[in-house]
Amino acid sequence: MSFFRDISSPARSRHAIPPSGSRPAPACTLVIFGAHGDLTKRLLIPALYNLAGNGLLDPDFRILGIDRAAGGAAAWRDGLSATMQDFTRDRNAEFHAPSIDAKVWSWIADRLDYQQADFSDLEQVRALAAHLPGSAVFYLAVPSRFFGPLVETLGRAGLLREQDGHFRRVVIEKPFGSDLATAQALNRQILSVLDERQIYRIDHFLGKETVQNILAMRFGNLIFEPLWQNDHVDHVQITAAETIGVEQRGAFYEPTGALRDMVPNHLFQLFAMVAMEPPSSLSAETVRTAKEQLFESVRPIDPQDAVRGQYRAGTVDGRPVAAYRDSPGVAPDSVTETYAALKLYVDNWRWSGVPFYLRTGKSLGGRRTEIVVQFKKPPVAIFRGTETASLPPNRMILNIQPAQGLTIEMAAKRPGPAMDLAGVQVRFRYEDAFDLQPNVGYETLLYDCLAGDATLFQRADNIDAAWAAVDPVLQAWGASAQGLEFYDAGSAGPAGADALLARDGRAWYPLDGA
Ligand code: BG6
Numbered sequence: 001m002s003f004f005r006d007i008s009s010p011a012r013s014r015h016a017i018p019p020s021g022s023r024p025a026p027a028c029t030l031v032i033f034g035a036h037g038d039l040t041k042r043l044l045i046p047a048l049y050n051l052a053g054n055g056l057l058d059p060d061f062r063i064l065g066i067d068r069a070a071g072g073a074a075a076w077r078d079g080l081s082a083t084m085q086d087f088t089r090d091r092n093a094e095f096h097a098p099s100i101d102a103k104v105w106s107w108i109a110d111r112l113d114y115q116q117a118d119f120s121d122l123e124q125v126r127a128l129a130a131h132l133p134g135s136a137v138f139y140l141a142v143p144s145r146f147f148g149p150l151v152e153t154l155g156r157a158g159l160l161r162e163q164d165g166h167f168r169r170v171v172i173e174k175p176f177g178s179d180l181a182t183a184q185a186l187n188r189q190i191l192s193v194l195d196e197r198q199i200y201r202i203d204h205f206l207g208k209e210t211v212q213n214i215l216a217m218r219f220g221n222l223i224f225e226p227l228w229q230n231d232h233v234d235h236v237q238i239t240a241a242e243t244i245g246v247e248q249r250g251a252f253y254e255p256t257g258a259l260r261d262m263v264p265n266h267l268f269q270l271f272a273m274v275a276m277e278p279p280s281s282l283s284a285e286t287v288r289t290a291k292e293q294l295f296e297s298v299r300p301i302d303p304q305d306a307v308r309g310q311y312r313a314g315t316v317d318g319r320p321v322a323a324y325r326d327s328p329g330v331a332p333d334s335v336t337e338t339y340a341a342l343k344l345y346v347d348n349w350r351w352s353g354v355p356f357y358l359r360t361g362k363s364l365g366g367r368r369t370e371i372v373v374q375f376k377k378p379p380v381a382i383f384r385g386t387e388t389a390s391l392p393p394n395r396m397i398l399n400i401q402p403a404q405g406l407t408i409e410m411a412a413k414r415p416g417p418a419m420d421l422a423g424v425q426v427r428f429r430y431e432d433a434f435d436l437q438p439n440v441g442y443e444t445l446l447y448d449c450l451a452g453d454a455t456l457f458q459r460a461d462n463i464d465a466a467w468a469a470v471d472p473v474l475q476a477w478g479a480s481a482q483g484l485e486f487y488d489a490g491s492a493g494p495a496g497a498d499a500l501l502a503r504d505g506r507a508w509y510p511l512d513g514a
Contacts, residue, residue, distance in 0.1 A: 025051075025450035027060035028167070029132055033119055033150060034141035035065025035076060039173070041083050044141065045108070046095035047442035049084065053104040056447055064131055065114045076114040081105065097438045119150050126157040135166040137200075137449055144175050148189040155193025162198070171200040171449055174265050175256065176458070179474050180467040187460040200449045201458040205266040207441035209430065210400040212456070214273035214371070215282075217398070217406065224396070225278070227375065229350045234393070235504075237372040238270050238358045241511050243316050245363040245489065246338065250329025259308070259340040259473065262360040264466035268295070271358070274371050274398070275351060284454040288462055295465035297348040303476035305344070307485070307496040308337035311363040314489030321363050321489035335481040338362045341497040342473065343504075355504065359497060363489035366511030369400040374506075383421060392423030397509070404430040 030048075032040055051057050065076050084100050087093045115131065117124040119142070138154060140147055151170055154160050160168045170190070177183025190199060205211050218225055227233070240262055246253045253261070272291040279290040312323040324330060324338050339361030346356065375394040383391065395409040405428045414420040430436060448456055477483075485494035492498075492511050501507055 024058045027058040028135035029062040030137050031064045032139045033066050035067040039141040043440050043442045046440050050443050052107050062111050066117050073114040077109050077112045094440045125153050137169045139171045151190045169198050180471045183467045203265050203269050205269045206456040207445040210404045230354045234374045234376045236356045240360040240369045241364045242362050243367040250327045257336045264470050267358045268466040287455050288459040292461050297346045298469040299345045300472050306342040306473040309339035309485045309487045309494030311338050311489045312486045316490040339493050361493050365490050371398040372509045
């Protein structure tokens with residue numbers, strides 16, 4: 001049953017793109033390195049289109065695409081116009097709208113410019129200065145090996161210098177390093193030419209409404225927070241289960257694996273939202289410091305508490321799926337994990353003794369990203385001797401995707417003469433309460449970066465602390481196959497992941513639950 005409605009305003013709120021009532025972000029040039037790349041087409045341009053449609057970009061906003069490919073602004077613009085039209089016919093695209101608003105699109109198209117440049121060439125990068133008279137945000141939509149060198153080149157070319165009241169910022173995508181040492185090295189490299197407040201390290205999970213909503217749930221209500229601690233919480237499960245496999249990304253995925261790809265970044269962001277102490281405000285430094293304190297309290301993970309698996313052939317959603325080892329770009333004897341599960345403890349007063357179980361995997365039997373907070377049983381069994389053998393546990397499930405909202409599982413009396421309890425669900429679903437607009441999840445992140453709000457971006461110490469927490473597992477796994485389990489594509493993952501919880505007398509929340 002869904003019974004939550006937006007009761008805060010008489011008309012249902014328009015929602016999903018930055019806060020209603022927001023003003024256009026200050027004028028600047030958004031310089032996109034990797035203008036012809038996938039990220040630009042699939043996510044950045046649609047997000048800018050959505051921002052423009054909501055009046056959140058300044059009339060003097062400009063977009064300068066940089067890439068190695070020859071061609072001018074007209075060709076880039078035409079290609080992007082065609083891609084936007086393609087999205088109207090592709091229901092599976094991240095951006096899908098029934099039609100493209102011609103007025104909004106021409107607003108964007110009029111502001112698109114393009115420069116062919118080899119961004120490893122100092123002189124070619126220096127030449128960009130002529131196109132950048134005022135404030136600029138450099139978006140590095142390029143493979144991660146270019147992050148450090150490109151930032152250095154921008155610095156040497158003088159493009160990162162802030163003067164006459166103009167800002168210069170750099171947005172860096174993931175993966176930010178591949179372990180603690182490389183992340184620290186990259187941070188050192190970029191901090192040699194940039195000030196921390198100029199750096200926006202993106203984790204796209206923080207662009208998801210439902211992830212930001214965790215803070216609203218926890219700190220905008222009084223009814224949950226008093227329960228949010230070890231007296232009441234039995235354990236927490238954080239799941240990011242995917243039905244897609246590695247598809248064409250084998251070359252990227254082989255040296256990466258599920259742990260690096262998802263855990264110190266996306267899952268740790270979910271973990272931070274659910275477990276950090278209440279910040280005193282939503283200012284960037286306060287929120288990032290609260291996260292830092294949490295990450296620093298994570299006890300180094302015992303490799304015995306980590307499980308890894310790799311999918312073999314199977315069936316997902318009724319279609320046959322080849323084994324990971326048979327995917328393009330993957331070694332036939334690959335030991336890369338496509339599934340990782342681990343248990344971690346937080347050594348602070350709030351969470352002492354409460355295990356957090358994290359799991360993520362590809363080609364699984366269900367697609368769901370969610371956090372399950374499972375509460376302890378009531379202290380007194382007054383229903384003993386009734387037909388209720390054991391009470392169903394109370395759970396609060398923060399549904400991130402594809403279901404978006406919140407589910408509470410609780411006990412209720414079954415109608416009838418006997419005192420018989422049943423487990424029931426109370427549900428809030430975003431689409432029932434709000435009028436959702438199509439959005440790709442990058443709108444808020446881009447807007448915040450243009451507006452200079454780094455709350456949803458990672459600080460250097462956040463990145464380092466998250467890598468430090470998983471580092472013992474990465475070290476233990478290394479390149480060896482020891483302990484690597486296999487699971488059928490379309491299943492719930494390797495048996496070892498079930499055993500990890502069974503050892504503690506617990507079980508994973510089913511991938512087809514809530
Ligand atoms: C990316 C990972 O960062 O996140 C992918 O590299 C993963 O492997 C993706 O599929 C998941 O993001 P989302 O938003 O689809 O849940």
